[in-house]
Amino acid sequence: MIKKLYLQGTYKEIGKKHGLEGKKEVLNSLETYEKLFYEYSQIGWREARELAMKHIEAISKYDIDLIEEMEGVAIGAGVDFEDILALNARSEIALSGKYTKFSDGCTAIGVMPPISSSIIIGQNWDWKSTQTESLLYLEIEQSEKPSIKMVTEGGIIGKIGLNSAGVGVCLNALLTDKKSDQIPIHLGLRSILNSFTHSEAILRIDNGLMASTANFLIGSADSQNGMVFNTEVSPIGIHIEESINGFVVHTNHICSSFIKSRLIDTNERIKEDSMVRMKRAKQLIEHHISQNKRVAENNFKEWFSDQFNYPDSINHFINEEIPPHRRMETIFSIIMNLSTKKMFLCVGKPSEGVYMEI
Numbered sequence: 001m002i003k004k005l006y007l008q009g010t011y012k013e014i015g016k017k018h019g020l021e022g023k024k025e026v027l028n029s030l031e032t033y034e035k036l037f038y039e040y041s042q043i044g045w046r047e048a049r050e051l052a053m054k055h056i057e058a059i060s061k062y063d064i065d066l067i068e069e070m071e072g073v074a075i076g077a078g079v080d081f082e083d084i085l086a087l088n089a090r091s092e093i094a095l096s097g098k099y100t101k102f103s104d105g106c107t108a109i110g111v112m113p114p115i116s117s118s119i120i121i122g123q124n125w126d127w128k129s130t131q132t133e134s135l136l137y138l139e140i141e142q143s144e145k146p147s148i149k150m151v152t153e154g155g156i157i158g159k160i161g162l163n164s165a166g167v168g169v170c171l172n173a174l175l176t177d178k179k180s181d182q183i184p185i186h187l188g189l190r191s192i193l194n195s196f197t198h199s200e201a202i203l204r205i206d207n208g209l210m211a212s213t214a215n216f217l218i219g220s221a222d223s224q225n226g227m228v229f230n231t232e233v234s235p236i237g238i239h240i241e242e243s244i245n246g247f248v249v250h251t252n253h254i255c256s257s258f259i260k261s262r263l264i265d266t267n268e269r270i271k272e273d274s275m276v277r278m279k280r281a282k283q284l285i286e287h288h289i290s291q292n293k294r295v296a297e298n299n300f301k302e303w304f305s306d307q308f309n310y311p312d313s314i315n316h317f318i319n320e321e322i323p324p325h326r327r328m329e330t331i332f333s334i335i336m337n338l339s340t341k342k343m344f345l346c347v348g349k350p351s352e353g354v355y356m357e358i
Contacts, residue, residue, distance in 0.1 A: 002151070002332075002347050004358070008141035011065045015072020015157070018138065019084075025154025026077040026084075028134045033090050036128070041094060049082040052089040054181045055211060062183050062209070063191065069157050077155065087155040089184040091173065092211045105252045105328055107277045107314045108170040108217040109285070109300065110228030115246035116295040119226035121219040122335035123170040124304050124350065125160065126316040126328045135332060135347065137358055145194045149343050149358070151334055158190025162336045162343060165196045166222060170334075172215035172250045177264040180235040182211040188233065192218060198227065202240075205233050213263060215250045221338035232256045234263060247285050247295075251278040269326060273312045280308050297344060300335045305350040315351045 005021050007014040019026055037043040043051070059066055070088060074081040086093060108123035131153055138161075140148040150161030162168035169192045171185075183191075188205045195201035198220040205216065210233040219228040230241040230248045232255065239256035241248060252274040254265045267274060284303045288295060304314060311317035316330045335344040335355065344355040 002135050002137050002345065004137045004139070006139045011068040011142070012072040014140060014142065015069035015074075016076040018136075018157070019073040019076025019078075019155070021076075022136050022154045023077045025134045025136050026073065026079070027154070028130070029087055029154045029156070030079065030083055032128060032130045032134065033087060037093060043093060045086075048086045048093050049080075051093050052086040053082060055089055055092070055184055056085070058182045058211075059187060062187075066157065066187050066190065073155055073157065084155050087153070088157060088186050089211075090156075091186065091214070092179050092184050095176070095179040095212055105274070105316065106170070106172055107281055107304070108172050108215070108250045109247065109281055109303065110170070110217050110219050110243070111247045111285070111295045112219070112226060112228050112243065113246065115289045118296075118337050118339035119166075119219050119221035119228060120295065120297060120300065120335065120337050121168050121170055121217055121228060122300045122304065122333070123160065123172075123217070124314060124316065124330045124333045125171075127331050128328060129318075129331070132331050132347070137345070142194075146196060148193045150193060151332060151345060156186050158186040158188070158193065160189070160334055161193055162338055162341060163193050163195075164341065166226065166338045166341065167192065167195055167198065167201055167218070167220045168336045168338045169193060169201075169219075170217040172217070172252055174213040174215060174232070174252060174254055175265065175267045176213045176234070176254070177266055178235055179212045180208070182235065183209050184211050185214045185233065189216065192216060202231070202238075205231065206238050208235055208237055211235060213254070213259065217248060217250055219336075219338050226338060230255070232259055234259050236262045245286075245289070249278055249281045249285070251275070251281075269312075269322070276309045276312065277314050280306065281314060297335050297337060301350060301355055304333045304335075307351060315349050317349070
């Protein structure tokens with residue numbers, strides 16, 4: 001099960017309720033990342049907070065509402081603002097240490113006509129087992145912005161979800177050798193979910209605005225019309241991959257030659273993990289459409305349960321043969337039909353659990 005929070009009011013009030021009702025999950029996130037930063041990057045929590053504060057000027061200029069919401073989370077959870085900021089900048093802090101060899105993983109898929117009658121996006125989110133206890137489902141009603149349905153980690157105000165305007169986003173972590181003091185990628189995810197259109201979403205993440213590198217699989221739907229794109233973001237700019245055959249897939253390595261020419265992809269398991277998952281997902285989709293069948297939510301459930309190349313499969317299991325910093329497993333799986341604005345969630349591995357509409 002996942003705790004569900006229904007948030008509305010001013011941004012400070014939204015954050016405060018998040019922190020108050022999700023306090024257990026926020027504290028678990030703080031415990032997880034304090035341990036991870038130190039073990040994997042030799043960064044103590046005090047230093048992590050200082051690194052997070054390097055982003056404060058850029059965030060304040062970018063969207064002051066994000067600051068107010070994080071302040072509210074801190075008040076509600078009874079922790080310092082710097083603690084919550086550090087959670088929201090956790091991807092960037094991880095790139096600041098001596099050893100920058102860990103990041104969360106996932107397999108993300110998006111489909112659109114002609115291979116589907118709807119715009120559907122989804123992913124398996126693979127990460128540390130301890131963060132299962134930090135998961136929150138948020139429904140957010142906010143002034144002059146779309147309402148949001150989002151699955152996140154306690155204390156983090158931007159993650160994977162969809163909004164009332166039919167815009168949705170999935171996340172693939174990408175590990176590189178560079179970061180900036182601009183906008184943390186999790187706040188970039190929230191900005192996408194604050195957008196009414198695909199164009200607005202792109203404007204919020206373009207021109208080097210993102211402080212680190214990631215892939216945002218963005219979909220947008222207006223009734224039965226819409227599109228899906230992979231958008232690799234980075235401190236040096238973005239690259240958009242358009243669908244050729246009605247679908248896009250992304251895992252955890254950089255695909256853009258533009259970004260690869262300017263940053264070093266430091267994911268040490270591209271060939272045996274990330275690349276295999278990407279090729280397998282494409283194979284599954286192409287086999288399905290070769291039978292002249294439309295793609296629906298049930299096909300996503302089947303694909304996300306796939307165990308080819310176990311344990312480093314789309315449905316990811318812990319691999320005891322690799323170093324501890326690379327061990328992860330599927331924590332949740334999510335499918336979002338942006339045309340109908342329906343969300344289906346499986347907490348845990350899809351092969352072992354059940355998707356529930358939320």
